[in-house]
Amino acid sequence: MCGIVGYVGNKTAADILLDGLTSLEYRGYDSSGIALNIDGKMKLYKAQGKLQNLRNIIKNDYAEISKSTIGIGHIRWATHGVPSVENAHPHTCNCGKVAVVHNGIIENYKELKAKLESKGCHFKSQTDTETVAHLVASKYAETQDLTEAVRLATKEIEGAYALAVMHQDVKGTIVATRRNAPLVIGFGEDENFVASDIPALIQYTKKAMYLEDNQIVTLTSDSAKIIDINNNPQTLKTETLPWEPVALSKMGYKHYMLKEIHEQPDIVRNVLTGKLKATDEQINLNEVTLQKADLKELKRIQIVACGTSLHAAMVGKYLIEDFCEIPVEVEASSEYIYRKTITDDKTLVIGVSQSGETADTITAIRLAKKKGSHILIITNRPDSTMAREADSLVPVNAGIEVSVAATKSYMAQLISFYLLAIYMAEVKGSINSEELNELKHELIMLPQKIDKVLTNKEEIQKIARKFSGFKDFIFIARGINFPTALEGALKLKEISYINATGYSAGELKHGPIAMLDDSMPVLSVLMKGKVYEKILSNAEEAKARNARMIALTDSDDIKLDDLFENIIHVPEISEILSPALAIVPLQLLAYYIAEFLGKDVDQPRNLAKSVTVE
Numbered sequence: 001m002c003g004i005v006g007y008v009g010n011k012t013a014a015d016i017l018l019d020g021l022t023s024l025e026y027r028g029y030d031s032s033g034i035a036l037n038i039d040g041k042m043k044l045y046k047a048q049g050k051l052q053n054l055r056n057i058i059k060n061d062y063a064e065i066s067k068s069t070i071g072i073g074h075i076r077w078a079t080h081g082v083p084s085v086e087n088a089h090p091h092t093c094n095c096g097k098v099a100v101v102h103n104g105i106i107e108n109y110k111e112l113k114a115k116l117e118s119k120g121c122h123f124k125s126q127t128d129t130e131t132v133a134h135l136v137a138s139k140y141a142e143t144q145d146l147t148e149a150v151r152l153a154t155k156e157i158e159g160a161y162a163l164a165v166m167h168q169d170v171k172g173t174i175v176a177t178r179r180n181a182p183l184v185i186g187f188g189e190d191e192n193f194v195a196s197d198i199p200a201l202i203q204y205t206k207k208a209m210y211l212e213d214n215q216i217v218t219l220t221s222d223s224a225k226i227i228d229i230n231n232n233p234q235t236l237k238t239e240t241l242p243w244e245p246v247a248l249s250k251m252g253y254k255h256y257m258l259k260e261i262h263e264q265p266d267i268v269r270n271v272l273t274g275k276l277k278a279t280d281e282q283i284n285l286n287e288v289t290l291q292k293a294d295l296k297e298l299k300r301i302q303i304v305a306c307g308t309s310l311h312a313a314m315v316g317k318y319l320i321e322d323f324c325e326i327p328v329e330v331e332a333s334s335e336y337i338y339r340k341t342i343t344d345d346k347t348l349v350i351g352v353s354q355s356g357e358t359a360d361t362i363t364a365i366r367l368a369k370k371k372g373s374h375i376l377i378i379t380n381r382p383d384s385t386m387a388r389e390a391d392s393l394v395p396v397n398a399g400i401e402v403s404v405a406a407t408k409s410y411m412a413q414l415i416s417f418y419l420l421a422i423y424m425a426e427v428k429g430s431i432n433s434e435e436l437n438e439l440k441h442e443l444i445m446l447p448q449k450i451d452k453v454l455t456n457k458e459e460i461q462k463i464a465r466k467f468s469g470f471k472d473f474i475f476i477a478r479g480i481n482f483p484t485a486l487e488g489a490l491k492l493k494e495i496s497y498i499n500a501t502g503y504s505a506g507e508l509k510h511g512p513i514a515m516l517d518d519s520m521p522v523l524s525v526l527m528k529g530k531v532y533e534k535i536l537s538n539a540e541e542a543k544a545r546n547a548r549m550i551a552l553t554d555s556d557d558i559k560l561d562d563l564f565e566n567i568i569h570v571p572e573i574s575e576i577l578s579p580a581l582a583i584v585p586l587q588l589l590a591y592y593i594a595e596f597l598g599k600d601v602d603q604p605r606n607l608a609k610s611v612t613v614e
């Protein structure tokens, strides 16, 4: 949520900042801005709306702007104050010499603001961030030292922040710090970078260091000095980033979302690599550090997650309960944290998150940790806050996901849950090995089946075109595919803004059926297995109310042709693994509907890739 980039070196800073912000645009996109030191003067450039608006402003003044080789930039997802030029970062103090960009929320900004106003500070924006600019300026006036001013300011700030700060009189220097919000430093030849996320750096350097909470870095073009909040010097610990810049390009696809959907067969292979070697070998999941004896004794598992990750968690519950016979509760992190949470050292708490930075989930796992639970994190970002808090870390290796609508990370989370559930069942001996070996074989075959669905995309495109004019959509399923219906509906509403809802098919008759008529498409996730016939009956009930019937199925039963107006066929698959196949056509359906409607697929309105506020 929001993106920060800073550069100090010998190149045109504005170019590097704009490139960096472009690659962070998926984190927020309601306004943007940069601060540059041009000929000894602090200059701010800001725009409301998409980054292109800032690019246009910069183009008009480029001759002047290109002189600067230092700057900080920001792309915003509004929390305090509407999206506007005034509220866009960077923010500055009365004299305009301090510039600040900020991710996170300053929780005590009202008290700080009142204090600063009483000392004569004039606020120009409605943001919490502006307090930091005034606070740093007042500390600088006392100390004449920018690092010290930032350090003293952070002692008074409560909340979550990643900050990058410049001062007009402190030439060639950026000071940056963080608390509960990610920040990474990148090291180049006579140039250094700071950013809230790797995509902003990776095309310039792979040498980097993740800043820890309360560390403060003072960056110049040829040095990086780190202290902690108590002024103790800290060691620079550089690492080589595992990402390739090409991973962040669209590779010829129109949108990142379409590219990421197509990456899924490889994602499944990646997640299985090294863990599932052969069908008759046990799953190798060294990442689970919970002792096998403790695992056997587990009385309960709780899984916390949000959005798409929550849907993966729901499939995970089904698998673990089915294979291991341990009761599993799944809850939205935002609900888990504001009630009496009952957990203990006999409970395993699993946090699932693509970004590893979702504030609700971080709070939930911290709460459980305090109560003694073992924390297992399934995340795509081993460099994230959640990963650092984990007792066991199961990285899902889906590569950086750029599109705001999660697709490949969901697939990777699902596969991780299959591995985890099989691993736990093998440790517990709770299921016969033939059944598990069959599932392992199917997992190995899964990428080919996903490939087949992808080659059938023209069919899905036609259905998408036909149904793109509808205002509402219902997805129904039962059993292990109920989360598939929820996720299919979430994908559609996120990127097309169509009112799409997922229901358990059996619940249709208890209320939602009242909405059905010929203006309502009902998509049934109808995978062969225990609940197939039941869903079929529920679909009949919908058909009897004239709903527009679509099926997603691995069945070739000709009876379906009478019941459904359109059928999306997928290769046959066991019911237990079917969520990992059935979701792919639903991702494509949502994608093509949004594309026909001309929506901004990769950056849907009001959303951001990682939600770092509760």
Ligand code: AGP
Binding pocket: 306, 307, 308, 309, 352, 353, 354, 355, 356, 357, 358, 361, 404, 405, 406, 407, 494, 607, 608, 609, 610, 611
């Ligand atoms: C997915 O398409 C969404 N953009 C959103 O629901 C997301 O899954 C949710 O915010 C959780 O994010 P996380 O996985 O990074 O924790």
